[in-house]
Amino acid sequence: QKEVEQDPGPLSVPEGAIVSLNCTYSNSAFQYFMWYRQYSRKGPELLMYTYSSGNKEDGRFTAQVDKSSKYISLFIRDSQPSDSATYLCAMRRSPFQGAQKLVFGQGTRLTINP
Amino acid sequence: GAVVSQHPSWVICKSGTSVKIECRSLDFQATTMFWYRQFPKQSLMLMATSNEGSKATYEQGVEKDKFLINHASLTLSTLTVTSAHPEDSSFYICSASDSATNYGYTFGSGTRLTVV
Numbered sequence: 001q002k003e004v005e006q007d008p009g010p011l012s013v014p015e016g017a018i019v020s021l022n023c024t025y026s027n028s029a030f031q032y033f034m035w036y037r038q039y040s041r042k043g044p045e046l047l048m049y050t051y052s053s054g055n056k057e058d059g060r061f062t063a064q065v066d067k068s069s070k071y072i073s074l075f076i077r078d079s080q081p082s083d084s085a086t087y088l089c090a091m092r093r094s095p096f097q098g099a100q101k102l103v104f105g106q107g108t109r110l111t112i113n114p
Numbered sequence: 115g116a117v118v119s120q121h122p123s124w125v126i127c128k129s130g131t132s133v134k135i136e137c138r139s140l141d142f143q144a145t146t147m148f149w150y151r152q153f154p155k156q157s158l159m160l161m162a163t164s165n166e167g168s169k170a171t172y173e174q175g176v177e178k179d180k181f182l183i184n185h186a187s188l189t190l191s192t193l194t195v196t197s198a199h200p201e202d203s204s205f206y207i208c209s210a211s212d213s214a215t216n217y218g219y220t221f222g223s224g225t226r227l228t229v230v
Binding site for chain 1: 118120156157163205221222223224
């Protein structure tokens with residue numbers, strides 16, 4: 001069993017729709033959670049990070065963490081064609097123990113259709 | 115915000131030659147940098163963790179003699195693919211951790227290596 005599971009999709013939705021992307025994890029030591037967006041042939045770009053259960057909002061993006069269920073989500077409101085990309089969840093142990101490697105999900109390929 | 119510069123973005127080399135990829139943190143110090151390899155439509159695979167002034171830590175299955183990593187300063191790490199072969203063709207990406215915060219990891223733009 002992989003430490004982090006993410007549905008690879010592909011996921012295709014119409015412009016303006018609300019998108020829900022999800023990851024589950026098995027290691028309760030993970031304390032810090034991130035969502036990255038990666039366009040084709042580019043490096044990943046950090047979208048959101050959080051280390052507590054609950055919701056964190058940034059513009060059209062909302063990150064949700066449920067540590068009791070080991071489940072994280074990213075919601076995209078009013079989706080735009082420019083949101084078409086691969087979205088990767090990532091997580092790590094406590095950030096206060098120095099730099100530690102990230103564990104990534106498989107990535108979900110998202111297409112927003114005009 | 116933190117910026118990581120990676121060069122070259124694209125390189126073609128002949129089989130048997132070596133290629134060096136540079137990863138620089140432009141506006142912060144990075145005690146630790148990470149090197150990844152990514153195949154088409156797949157997630158990132160961690161190759162090694164690079165620590166300034168010490169030897170890199172390689173993930174299981176990664177040949178340290180083939181993928182040489184040097185992290186000689188707090189702003190520069192290099193990955194050298196030695197005696198490259200067509201199966202080494204891939205997308206290589208570095209990331210750096212800001213030593214001041216250790217919160218977010220910033221990624222470079224990646225290097226597409228093609229070995230012919």
